[in-house]
Amino acid sequence: MADKIAVLIPCYNESKTVAKVIRDMKKALPEAVIYVYDNNSTDGTDEIARKEGAVVRYEYQQGKGNVIRSMFRDIDAQCYLMVDGDDTYPAEFAAEMCSKVLEKGTDMVVGDRLSSTYFTENKRPFHNFGNSIVRGSINRLFKSNIKDIMTGYRAMSYRFVKTFPVLSRNFEIETEMTIHAIDKNMQVENVVIEYRDRPEGSESKLNTYADGFKVLKTIVKMFKNYKPLEFFSLIAAVLFVVGMVFFIPVLVHFLEVGTVEKIPTLIVSGFVILTAIICWFSGIILSTLVNQHKQDFEYQTQMVTNRYKDLFPEKK
Template structure:
């Protein structure tokens, strides 16, 4: 079983060497890839000195790097984390074992402040995470404890069927909504989250990136749930049209005259737009269903992660040997939450 550790980095020269060595120790059979995202420091040199395979992506943006990594790397299991040293590499073997043994497509490492990580969470990030966790549940129906966690273990068929749309920190939201949209099995586990190194600068800006992520969530809602999206717009417009038209109707019933013709015309025009939105929602819902089925077929065309017992039986039936397969050591991860299979 081929395991690849993917570490997107931008100016992480002070931490990347330790992160690479930690993952090499935790997953000795894995290949660690560091994607240098237009760094202006010695991130690439220090990652290479630590034993990582270094590749460069000059187009700035985490979503851009993830798109490049997913396209370039071919493996059975992908471990994705950040290069800032905040994630606990020792949790990776348990997350990999959980993904393999339960035949999941994604295991999310939910962040819990470590004993030395009291300052790991800025207040704005805590509020934003809770807000988006609830927003995701309302918009898409998925239940996640940590939407923005960058620590994830993914299957090959998840990675190779995932269409990347956004270029920035919206990528975690997109990974989550893709999982919910086509009904992929996933689990969440608690992992330690350490405070960022004092020499490592935080890349996420609370307000600016929060607005971008909110906009991305709305756009994803429009694309994945067009019937709900346009029905909400149609209902809002209908309410406005009824409120405006009620005044005109009341005067007409009293006097028999249409004394507010502009208001009547405006009310009728708004209601026509509401009907158009509803029609658009019905049409786009059919298109979305077709696209969802196409993505599902691409996903199903790829083989799932093979459990060790299944591999042994297959090799025995083929008359082969035991082969060279990775067997991550360490305790099993205890799932915080499991999804329901579609």
């Protein structure tokens, strides 16, 4: 059976807040089916969720990315609303976000915390700084205007969910989702939401420095994968400049006296310039492969669209 709206709540030790999140979502979206995927909780999160009427399932590979992979594979719905189980995202914005998917055909609706109360509610200054850095980096690298890159509050279409390859295992998954939507030219909208910090006694699973490094590493990796020509051209330009800095004095000296005294410098600069040329051509080749992948993706999207019409004939 396919759902009209599936509320997806990934949970790891959220016993203090998960009941309220489920109750709030039931009130905001009475027609939705609420799924709680328990990720090896030891505090009874799954039992609390089950008592509140949620469909409880389990993912035993640790990490939010692994949970989301299972959710996306298992569940068929017209609209997917993903929300954290820590009660930091108010449910009153859920209906507006889902309506954009169901009525306007939006592929991803981003719950934008950063344009409202995030910087005042969040008590971890490095998280505030990190969110700003990530948002600025991705919007510049990918020429986009996403207001909140790492929010855990999103509404998504069937097309997005079934064509998104989940590669990350942990909290960098939100960054990966955002970049995928931008690169594949999917329709993305921002909805400004209120954000509240975790209630007292509820502990964050994030490690500011370790997870921040993983997110930055993901950005670099995906910039390389999605825009290889720009990535390798940048490396090639740096290497070419370095090579020329060492090569030009040798060339000037040769033109003045007719001999080359610094042969090792000439050899090293030649190899650096040659490496720059190889990087540039590598970027061209990989860019061709990426364009081919985009063509294949369009074919895959058409197949997903056909399956969606079979699941929901009333949407034809």
